[in-house]
Structures are given as C-alpha cells and as structure tokens.
Amino acid sequence: MTRNVLIIPGDGIGIEVMAEARRIVEWLNAHRGTAITLTEGEMGTEVWRRTGVPMSDETIEAAKSADAVLFGAVGGDEIIPRPIRRARGLLALRRAMGLYANLRPVKAYEALLDATSLKERVARGVDLVVLRELSSGVYFGEPRFTETLPSGKRRAVDTQVYTEEEIERIARDAFLLARTRRGQVASVEKSNVMETGRLWRDVVTALHAAEFQDVALRHVLSDNFAMQIIRDPRQFDVVVTDNLFGDLLSDASAMIAGSLGMLPSASLGTADASGRRPALYEPVHGSAPDIAGKGIANPIAAILSVAMMLRHSFGLTADAELVEKAVEAALDGGARTADLYVQGGIQPVTTAGMTKAIMEKLEALAV
C-alpha cells in the first residue's frame, strides 16, 4: 500500500523545516517500510510573484486527493494583497479541505525544563491538547470590510460567527479525545460578553449532558484561562476553544514547552464513507522571517507533525512513538537549537544538526 502525501513547504522557515520533515519520512520509508510517497506542492510568496496567485487550483486539488498534507508555513513580507491571500491562502486551503479540528498538543519535556518560561515545578509533567475550531469564527465570518467614513477616518469590521452544528462538531471531538486521555475537557469561551460564547457554552453543556457524562467538563472564561494556563497548566487535559482563542492560547502555551518551534499540529476534517479523514499536518509556528535563511530554525515542530501524521492518518502508532521517542532522546542528549534556552558554554545546533541528532536516536531506538 502506498501512502500519498503532498508536502507544501511554503515560505521562510517553512521551507527549511519541511526539508527536515522530508528527511525523517525518507528514513522511515527506508527502515520502517512506511511506503510514503511525497509529492511537492507549491504555495506562498514566490508562487504569487510568478503566477499571480499564492496557490494554484492544481495544488488545492492535489491536497484534497492526497492521503495527507504536510505543510510548512506561509507569509512573511505581507505583500500579497489581502483578497488574493484570503481566496488562495492557507485559510482557503483549510476551508477547501474541510479541516475544522486543529489538534495542538503541548508537552513539557523533562530535558527542556530549563528552557520553559515557567518555573520548573509549574511546567514539569504538562501534557495537554488544545483543540482549536479551525473552519469558522472570526477568521471566516461575514461581513468583513474596511470603509472610509464621511469624517475621512476608516472603520474596520470582522464578524465572529458560530452555528450550533459547528460548536457541537468540535465539542464532540473534544469529548471523544478526552476519553482516550485523562477524561477532562475545559471549554474556553467568553460567554459573559459574546453571543457566540453564550451559544458555545449552551451547546457544549447540552452535548455533555446528553452523551458524555463520563467526561469531566469545566467551562473557563478565556481571560481566566490565559491566567490559569500560566499559573498551573497541569490542571488541563483537553482544551476546546474557538478559532481565534485557540490560535492565541496555543502560541502562548508553546512557552510551557520552551519554544514555539516545539509545537506540532494536526488539522482534520470529517471522515468519508471509508473512514478516511482529510488531514493536514503543520507546525504551529509561522514562516519566522526574523530567522529565515539562517539555518537555525527548530525543526522539531515539523518532525513531530510527521509523527502526528503517522498516528492520525495512517494508524502507524509504533512508528509515531519511535519518532517521538527519538525527539525526546535527542533533547535528553543535549541537542538544542538556538530558540531553546542554551546554557552558557553549550553550542546550539543548526536546523540540520537537530535532525541529525534525532536521526541518530532513530537508528539507535529502531534496533
């Protein structure tokens, strides 16, 4: 059986970290028989300069028909006009593939407790998943526009929209995920102020009562959550929230692990009749123009995204665990890219150097 994966490096460090993800996939093919065929898809600023659009129809079709997509990151100088980006950018790809569920696991590695922004005793043992609604909310709501008022001043409008179906769909995934973990869901919204927050809380409460009373449910207002995740992140298991809050709160949670370069993600759609879910795997971070081209980006988020692909799209649990263990062993062995706090005297490794350290551990662990 061949597994067809479309790999879209994108811009900036997306290109650099996807090269490392590719090396891991090639190692798995050679040593573990994973039979993953990588086809490259184009997206981003360079494509836009050449063709007038950042992503072609062919790329969208290839993404929809692939067994999974591995995605780097896009963006940087923000020169692509917003309407073109909206129609043919990453959000459009997520929409076209029907990706509504974005899993963002956050783990505090023992070896990185000196890199976390929190005290070691607060971060130690953190293992949570932010489940972000990905296909709706304020990133997609209409109307959205900027107008010039008679005063000559501008006024901009974005709209937060959620339907009951959209909330119930992501909440069901959260409860099902919690059943495979520690059985706890925290639902995060702003129901004291926002209509969508009120609806979110009502729908999550009703679904819990009807089908998931075995799972412990807490409602946490998003401002309080932003404090609680820093105060005591170990209290959380599965955190389900909307598109905007999930984007913000998962980036913040990255510093529990020690760097945004540590967080992988899986974006999933609805299963078809054969049980196959549309899926895209990408690091949580962006194209990082401030470090692009220097060969210093941390490739771990991208490599752990490969592990998520092995698990969620291909059911290759042992291979996923092998990659995760190799990452952990490389960190235990002292490999650190520059974003991970490097103590005096220790020389940081490059992007390729971190992958090399991980591949050495793969070799050692696979025997």
Ligand SMILES: NC(=O)C1=CN([C@@H]2O[C@H](COP(=O)(O)OP(=O)(O)OC[C@H]3O[C@@H](n4cnc5c(N)ncnc54)[C@H](O)[C@@H]3O)[C@@H](O)[C@H]2O)C=CC1
């Ligand atoms: N999924 C995607 O394609 C995303 C794209 N973006 C886009 O990326 C561009 C840059 O956005 P920023 O706000 O700077 O966010 P960013 O996530 O690219 O970078 C934020 C900070 O984290 C650091 N960082 C991120 N990933 C790292 C890694 N793997 N190793 C070491 N350091 C890392 C960067 O150097 C930077 O200081 C923008 O155009 C934005 O729209 C942002 C987030 C996600």
Ligand SMILES: CC(C)CC(=O)C(=O)O
């Ligand atoms: C295009 C942005 C919404 C990307 C982003 O920040 C993310 O998905 O984390």
Ligand SMILES: [Mg+2]
């Ligand atoms: Mg983000």
